[in-house]
Amino acid sequence: MARRRERSIEEMYAEDAERADAVAFGRRADVSRRGFLNGAGLAAMSAAVGGTIVHSATMPGGLIPAALAQEAKKAPEAAAAAKAPQPFSFPGKDPGLTLLGERPLVAETPEHLLDDETTPFSKFFIRNNGQLPDPPAQPDTWELTIDGEVNSPLKLTLGELKKRFAEKSVHAVLECGGNGRSFYTPSARGNQWTNGGAGCAKWTGASLAEVLKAAGPKSSAVYTAHYGTDQHLSGDPKQLTLSRGMPIPKAMEAEALIVWAMNDEALPNIHGGPLRLMIPGWPGSLSHKWLNKITLRDKEHDGPGMTGTSYRVPIQPMVPGGKPDSKNFKILESMPVRGIVTNPANGAKLAAGTRELALRGAAWAGDNSVKAVHVSTDFGSTWQPTQLGAPRNRFDWQRWTANIKLPSDGYYEIWVRATDSQDRMQPHVAPNWNPQGYGGNPMHRIAVLVG
Amino acid sequence: MLRKSLAAMLIGSALAVSPALSQQPPPAFEPRDETPEMYPDHPNREETFYFCIACHSFQIVAQQGLSRHRWDEVLTFMTERHKMPDVQGDDREKMLDYLSSAFPERQQRGWKNPFAPQ
Numbered sequence: 378m379a380r381r382r383e384r385s386i387e388e389m390y391a392e393d394a395e396r397a398d399a400v401a402f403g404r405r406a407d408v409s410r411r412g413f414l415n416g417a418g419l420a421a422m423s424a425a426v427g428g429t430i431v432h433s434a435t436m437p438g439g440l441i442p443a444a445l446a447q448e449a450k451k452a453p454e455a456a457a458a459a460k461a462p463q464p465f466s467f468p469g470k471d472p473g474l475t476l477l478g479e480r481p482l483v484a485e486t487p488e489h490l491l492d493d494e495t496t497p498f499s500k501f502f503i504r505n506n507g508q509l510p511d512p513p514a515q516p517d518t519w520e521l522t523i524d525g526e527v528n529s530p531l532k533l534t535l536g537e538l539k540k541r542f543a544e545k546s547v548h549a550v551l552e553c554g555g556n557g558r559s560f561y562t563p564s565a566r567g568n569q570w571t572n573g574g575a576g577c578a579k580w581t582g583a584s585l586a587e588v589l590k591a592a593g594p595k596s597s598a599v600y601t602a603h604y605g606t607d608q609h610l611s612g613d614p615k616q617l618t619l620s621r622g623m624p625i626p627k628a629m630e631a632e633a634l635i636v637w638a639m640n641d642e643a644l645p646n647i648h649g650g651p652l653r654l655m656i657p658g659w660p661g662s663l664s665h666k667w668l669n670k671i672t673l674r675d676k677e678h679d680g681p682g683m684t685g686t687s688y689r690v691p692i693q694p695m696v697p698g699g700k701p702d703s704k705n706f707k708i709l710e711s712m713p714v715r716g717i718v719t720n721p722a723n724g725a726k727l728a729a730g731t732r733e734l735a736l737r738g739a740a741w742a743g744d745n746s747v748k749a750v751h752v753s754t755d756f757g758s759t760w761q762p763t764q765l766g767a768p769r770n771r772f773d774w775q776r777w778t779a780n781i782k783l784p785s786d787g788y789y790e791i792w793v794r795a796t797d798s799q800d801r802m803q804p805h806v807a808p809n810w811n812p813q814g815y816g817g818n819p820m821h822r823i824a825v826l827v828g
Numbered sequence: 829m830l831r832k833s834l835a836a837m838l839i840g841s842a843l844a845v846s847p848a849l850s851q852q853p854p855p856a857f858e859p860r861d862e863t864p865e866m867y868p869d870h871p872n873r874e875e876t877f878y879f880c881i882a883c884h885s886f887q888i889v890a891q892q893g894l895s896r897h898r899w900d901e902v903l904t905f906m907t908e909r910h911k912m913p914d915v916q917g918d919d920r921e922k923m924l925d926y927l928s929s930a931f932p933e934r935q936q937r938g939w940k941n942p943f944a945p946q
Binding site: 481616696 | 856857859860881882883884885887888891892893894895898901902905908909910911933934945
């Protein structure tokens with residue numbers, strides 16, 4: 378029996394974007410695929426987004442307006458979402474964080490909550506892979522072992538670590554390796570992060586290099602292996618939740634720390650306290666939480682999270698959705714350049730007559746710095762530079778500001794595009810598709826309405 | 829079969845965690861209970877739901893939108909990476925039926941890849 382079913386805007390755009398433009402909005406684009414031929418559909422699309430699309434002449438055909446795209450994305454799961462527990466709640470955390478899952482507990486920070494120069498605890502994203510360990514009664518008795526390819530293995534308590542090594546602080550972005558995963562098509566598997574699997578805190582601890590040197594690394598040591606105390610979700614005590622590692626030169630960088638404080642407070646349990654690694658610039662999974670052992674190895678580490686297509690990207694681009702060839706994958710090291718608008722929020726409504734808007738945002742680029750951030754209000758046809766601040770230290774994010782003109786009331790999209798110090802820009806779409814969605818750094822896009 | 833392996837897993841995990849639970853203070857975060865009714869109503873929902881939540885919340889499942897063959901890859905990945913029981917035969921087909929109908933591949937917006945597998 379044929380059943381008539383309501384189609385979502387997203388499905389219509391998926392089948393034939395230009396036809397969707399025509400059906401949903403009566404729109405026809407000109408031969409350049411931009412603009413609205415004879416103004417057809419402009420009124421309908423304007424009505425749908427709630428205001429005049431001011432730069433309609435350059436709006437690409439088949440583009441779902443950002444204001445609708447957010448709704449469209451939710452549509453397929455709407456039935457389930459209505460019944461499922463959605464709100465996020467955790468002591469001391471902003472309820473505005475987006476819950477991705479409770480077991481393991483994972484929540485991301487919407488871009489507009491990353492507006493602080495240093496991300497406070499309340500707004501810092503949460504990523505767990507296993508069970509949340511209970512906090513120890515006496516944190517200073519927490520033990521850390523350094524072993525493997527070393528001349529004198531170490532076992533230090535946190536108390537000893539604090540006494541023996543100089544305290545050091547850095548402002549650094551911690552970013553989930555899968556940040557941006559939700560932007561891939563076809564969808565990549567894993568937690569569907571937008572841009573909010575990232576935050577920039579002040580981290581305080583001991584230099585990892587100093588601690589490793591104290592154990593006397595042998596010349597055979599080429600790679601680290603990290604271990605923590607969080608139990609695997611299956612409850613099987615023999616199974617590791619995650620164990621990743623990195624080449625020794627990365628571990629010896631000045632900003633790599635063994636951390637016991639975040640934003641001048643004892644490192645909270647939810648962020649790996651009392652002790653974690655902070656390996657800035659590379660996927661967050663290297664910054665092992667509840668750290669109790671680092672083993673130096675004489676070969677690339679092969680723990681859970683190091684093999685297959687986990688934390689790896691294709692060497693040569695593969696067909697999106699196709700079968701991955703594991704020989705064509707390399708470990709994701711430096712995270713790609715990413716810029717976000719942190720104010721205003723996507724969906725902001727501005728008073729009628731507003732003709733100028735101050736923008737604020739952040740940008741970061743893994744091991745590199747950010748060279749420029751540009752914004753566009755006409756769907757990428759023209760770009761204007763922003764005022765880009767300097768990092769407080771290497772691996773800090775860079776804050777940027779800009780003033781944009783709003784020539785009349787109506788609907789605007791603001792696109793932001795960061796360029797790293799090696800002249801690599803953010804792409805329009807998530808690049809280099811891979812089944813687990815690593816490296817997704819398309820431009821951030823928000824919509825605002827004037828009047 | 830599916831129910832049996834599920835029961836075995838549930839019992840296994842309960843044994844593994846209960847001694848710890850009896851001695852520890854309440855955890856900082858307690859995941860809320862989920863029920864199958866929270867998720868799209870398609871055949872084999874209950875079997876799939878209870879199989880997956882033996883270890884993790886169903887929210888991570890419901891976040892995905894994948895084709896049947898990519899759901900099959902997920903089950904293989906879960907077995908290889910997380911030692912999930914290797915479910916084969918009819919039980920696997922039933923789970924794939926549910927997963928691929930309740931959480932199908934999300935249609936891409938705009939531009940279409942001419943090489944995408946059909």
